[in-house]
Amino acid sequence: EAGVAQSPRYKIIEKRQSVAFWCNPISGHATLYWYQQILGQGPKLLIQFQNNGVVDDSQLPKDRFSAERLKGVDSTLKIQPAKLEDSAVYLCASRNSNTEAFFGQGTRLTVV
Amino acid sequence: DQQVKQNSPSLSVQEGRISILNCDYTNSMFDYFLWYKKYPAEGPTFLISISSIKDKNEDGRFTVFLNKSAKHLSLHIVPSQPGDSAVYFCAASGTRSARQLTFGSGTQLTVLP
Numbered sequence: 001e002a003g004v005a006q007s008p009r010y011k012i013i014e015k016r017q018s019v020a021f022w023c024n025p026i027s028g029h030a031t032l033y034w035y036q037q038i039l040g041q042g043p044k045l046l047i048q049f050q051n052n053g054v055v056d057d058s059q060l061p062k063d064r065f066s067a068e069r070l071k072g073v074d075s076t077l078k079i080q081p082a083k084l085e086d087s088a089v090y091l092c093a094s095r096n097s098n099t100e101a102f103f104g105q106g107t108r109l110t111v112v
Numbered sequence: 113d114q115q116v117k118q119n120s121p122s123l124s125v126q127e128g129r130i131s132i133l134n135c136d137y138t139n140s141m142f143d144y145f146l147w148y149k150k151y152p153a154e155g156p157t158f159l160i161s162i163s164s165i166k167d168k169n170e171d172g173r174f175t176v177f178l179n180k181s182a183k184h185l186s187l188h189i190v191p192s193q194p195g196d197s198a199v200y201f202c203a204a205s206g207t208r209s210a211r212q213l214t215f216g217s218g219t220q221l222t223v224l225p
Contacts, residue, residue, distance in 0.1 A: 042215030103155030
């Protein structure tokens with residue numbers, strides 16, 4: 001079974017630039033999550049999708065972050081404009097009703 | 113306000129001995145607890161879980177204990193192996209939170225050969 005795919009693996013941008021991350025969840029997994037993991041901390045939930053609908057985006061900084069899952073499969077997370085404090089690993093995870101969450105390898109973002 | 117706390121950033125154990133990783137939580141609505149393991153440059157992988165209706169769950173060398181009155185859980189690894197060296201995250205969720213996970217900050221376990 002293929003795992004959760006994320007790209008790119010690494011990204012370096014200057015502050016105020018924009019960036020987008022892509023996630024392809026495990027086939028058949030209706031629930032998709034985006035987490036932000038800052039160095040030395042545990043992952044923190046940004047947004048949760050059920051199919052193509054948003055379940056919870058209460059912790060997403062909506063002034064600069066956006067996410068979509070248009071066809072209920074792949075998802076993109078965008079930051080515009082980026083700040084220095086956005087430097088982190090962005091993790092995508094997916095699950096269905098019978099499994100725990102499976103995580104991708106993450107995208108390491110460095111904002112300089 | 114950290115709802116899930118792992119107060120030990122690191123732990124070193126000799127191969128073959130027991131590793132005990134601890135986790136405390138504050139939110140009484142949490143009713144499901146998990147441990148994830150993370151190797152460098154990889155995403156977290158699920159290890160073991162426990163529901164609040166139980167106080168112990170075992171899977172091979174891994175056992176998780178839950179003390180609801182103390183809001184404390186622990187992960188025991190016996191015997192510890194060098195391949196167990198990784199960061200271990202404690203996570204919790206509530207039935208009504210659509211299984212969203214709240215993570216602790218992690219404990220780096222190093223198993224010395």
